[in-house]
Amino acid sequence: MTEQQDKISFLLDEFSGDEQSRAVLDEIEGDVNLQYNMRRYQMIGQVMRHELPRHVNIDFTADVMAHINQIENPAMTDNSRVDIANRQSIWTWAVMKPFAGMAIAVSVAMISITLWQSSSVNSNSEPTSDQIVSIDQQKIDRLVSQSVQANAVVVSSSLHNGMRWKIDNNAPALQQKLNAYLVNHTEYSNSMQGLIPQARVAGFDAQN
Amino acid sequence: MGTNLLDAELVKRVQAGDKAAFDILVQKYQHKVVNLISRFVSDQTECYDIAQDAFIKAYRAIGNFRGDSQFYTWLYRIAANTAKNHLASRARKSPTYSVDVEDAEHFEGESGLKEYTTPENLLLTDEIEKTVFKAIEALPEDLKSAITLREIEGLSYEEIAEVMGCPIGTVRSRIFRARDAIDKELRPLLE
Numbered sequence: 559m560t561e562q563q564d565k566i567s568f569l570l571d572e573f574s575g576d577e578q579s580r581a582v583l584d585e586i587e588g589d590v591n592l593q594y595n596m597r598r599y600q601m602i603g604q605v606m607r608h609e610l611p612r613h614v615n616i617d618f619t620a621d622v623m624a625h626i627n628q629i630e631n632p633a634m635t636d637n638s639r640v641d642i643a644n645r646q647s648i649w650t651w652a653v654m655k656p657f658a659g660m661a662i663a664v665s666v667a668m669i670s671i672t673l674w675q676s677s678s679v680n681s682n683s684e685p686t687s688d689q690i691v692s693i694d695q696q697k698i699d700r701l702v703s704q705s706v707q708a709n710a711v712v713v714s715s716s717l718h719n720g721m722r723w724k725i726d727n728n729a730p731a732l733q734q735k736l737n738a739y740l741v742n743h744t745e746y747s748n749s750m751q752g753l754i755p756q757a758r759v760a761g762f763d764a765q766n
Numbered sequence: 767m768g769t770n771l772l773d774a775e776l777v778k779r780v781q782a783g784d785k786a787a788f789d790i791l792v793q794k795y796q797h798k799v800v801n802l803i804s805r806f807v808s809d810q811t812e813c814y815d816i817a818q819d820a821f822i823k824a825y826r827a828i829g830n831f832r833g834d835s836q837f838y839t840w841l842y843r844i845a846a847n848t849a850k851n852h853l854a855s856r857a858r859k860s861p862t863y864s865v866d867v868e869d870a871e872h873f874e875g876e877s878g879l880k881e882y883t884t885p886e887n888l889l890l891t892d893e894i895e896k897t898v899f900k901a902i903e904a905l906p907e908d909l910k911s912a913i914t915l916r917e918i919e920g921l922s923y924e925e926i927a928e929v930m931g932c933p934i935g936t937v938r939s940r941i942f943r944a945r946d947a948i949d950k951e952l953r954p955l956l957e
Contacts, residue, residue: 560946563942563945563946563949564938564939564942567938567941567942567945567946568938568942569772570769570772571769571916571922571923571941572922572923572938573769573771573772573775575771575774575775580775583772583775583776586790587784587786587787587790588786593786593789593790593793594956595949596790596793597793598949598952598953598956599945599949600793600794601894601898601952601956602898602913602917602945602948602949602952603916603917604797604798605894605895605898605899606898606902606913606914606917606918607917607918609797609798609801610797610891610894610895611797611800611801611804611810611813611891612804612810612888612891613810613814613884613887613888613891614797614887614890614891614894615814615887616890616956618792618796618800618814618817618818619789619792619793619796621818622792622796622818622821622822623785623788623789623792625818625822626785626788626822626825627785629822629826
């Protein structure tokens with residue numbers, strides 16, 4: 559530190575502009591303590607020459623630099639900055655509120671249209687319930703055309719969970735028919751329309 | 767000569783955008799500028815406000831400073847003009863304040879700027895002067911002579927070496943030791 563102070567003292571009196579003295583100046587600019595040191599050395603000379611004003615203001619340099627910073631960055635004081643930021647946000651919200659409402663309405667409409675369209679697309683690609691019924695009907699007709707034994711199906715209502723059909727294992731045509739129905743149902747329930755909440759119960763018990 | 771070269775280097779740095787260099791220039795010349803302005807304006811608070819304006823004007827105009835004159839000559843011209851303009855504008859504006867008696871105690875006048883002329887500042891000035899002169903009195907004679915020849919007479923190290931009959935290195939060492947001894951007493955007042 560003493561070596562640096564000696565360099566500051568020499569720099570104040572005999573700055574030559576060479577590389578060495580420039581390096582010392584760099585060092586001073588980068589170190590607040592060295593700047594204070596330089597300031598006190600300068601003050602000693604000012605006191606000796608009776609150059610000190612009646613009221614010494616040790617914050618003067620800081621005040622000047624703060625003003626310069628304020629001029630260079632006209633970003634105002636913190637309070638006014640917050641105030642203006644608030645005013646801006648209020649103004650922005652006041653202006654943007656109707657647009658925000660419209661944006662939400664448009665979004666809802668868009669989602670509805672998209673869902674409707676996708677539902678239409680699905681309707682095009684997948685059979686409607688009427689079509690399913692008709693397809694089923696074709697299969698059923700095909701199956702019915704095969705010989706189905708009488709009394710192959712026994713409808714029982716004694717069970718707690720609704721009606722059950724007990725299938726006679728000896729009626730393969732009917733089993734095939736019901737299997738076809740189950741396959742058809744599974745495909746349907748995996749589709750968009752199958753997601754619509756409704757109870758679908760399909761099953762059969764094999765009667766041994 | 768050294769101080770002029772230092773000013774020129776600092777100006778060059780400010781022109782290149784180095785604000786810390788201007789900080790050093792303000793530190794160096796603030797008291798001279800305030801004293802100059804106090805020849806035009808008696809109120810010390812006004813003096814500091816005008817000095818502040820002068821430094822800000824200097825900072826904004828430093829890009830146009832070509833170094834034809836010395837920096838302090840240029841700065842003094844700005845300070846003197848700022849003080850004169852201040853007086854002229856004050857003369858144009860007659861004091862039209864209407865202050866209630868109850869508010870008069872807290873009235874800060876036209877500017878309402880920072881108060882520089884506080885009793886604390888006055889006391890600080892006295893203490894600084896007393897401390898420095900007391901420390902100088904306590905210095906060994908060779909140190910006292912070296913620092914006096916430098917600070918009051920403005921001699922260069924070479925000239926002091928001739929006067930004192932010693933090498934320049936010795937002059938440098940004596941001046942530094944004198945400053946260091948005074949600084950040890952001064953530092954507690956400014957921290």
